[in-house]
Amino acid sequence: MTEASLRPLSRLIPRDHTPVRVAMAGLGSMGEIHMKAAAFLQAGVSEDYYKSDLPRQIKRLTICAVCDPNPEKQQEFPTYPFYENWGGLLRNQNPHLAIIASPTPSHFGLALQALEKGVHTLVEKPITRTRKECRTLIECADTHGCRVQAGHVERYNPVSIKLHSLITGQKLQINSYRFERSQPLPDRIADDIITDKLIHDLDLAIYFFGPVSKTKTLNCRRVDGRIMEIEIQLEHATGTIGNLFVSWLVETRDRKRRQVQMLTGHGESISGDFVGKSLSISGVEVTCGVQGWIAPVNNQIKDQLADFLAYCLEPEPGIPPPLLSREEMLASIHIIEQIRSQNAHV
16 A cells, blocks of 8 residues: 555645644653653744744644543643543544554554544554554554554654665665664563664664565573563665664663664765764764754654644645655564564574
């Protein structure tokens, strides 16, 4: 299924001055980050790479209600209508957009409820645990005339945007690559490291190099039966081969390492730091600003929400498609399923 094959969407939001009502499901750390991002946009915190009338449209965003099964969360968000039941919120508040930042096992059910009500829905990564569930959400969105998107926020990192522009513009011919993402295990994380961490760089690998044809587990370490470190080799349909390494087995002083190393066919070495927002080619620093799109200082969650809003508005010349396609959403979930299966009995 392609974007071109979709039926005309009847629920796209008119480009007027009325409020765009946003409902939030999940008020943990990621939910709070999304709330702050929405507040920035509503306050008019725009960027010069926001296309067409998007700087005006983002000011229409307003949080209409929040939802969390923990009633104590109401004390942290006293200015918004609070619900413990997502269905009740959807019935009573009639939001235009839903942001789902709840634990992964709840993503599918909450997103399906929202889409069935005709609500455009942005879901934190991973959008679902299985490709079947992801496809069901896409089909539901089509049936009810609305948009669904996964929150692969690293696509909005200026290092990612710059690398993508160089690779797809054929200014860099990449022979091999290695992503590394490591940090101590956060107490709040219940997902396995494949679901929680590997999916970030898998998505970037698909973004940079296209469909994956083969996967192979190179290393897998467990602690008390839980995968805490894993390295995967990917082979793309283009022939490019790369590795993804993720680990929770690091010292506290080594906090958050999110890096990529690449080698080109001309012997150039590329080093990117997704935390420090820095990029160099053979030791020479490269500015991560991409004309007309991204700047070195940006809030990735904010830009992701602005991109999603643009996707849900009535079409306007000059607005590019969202950075993430539905085919790529399905592809990453499918590969994550394969990797989980490969390592289920390791």
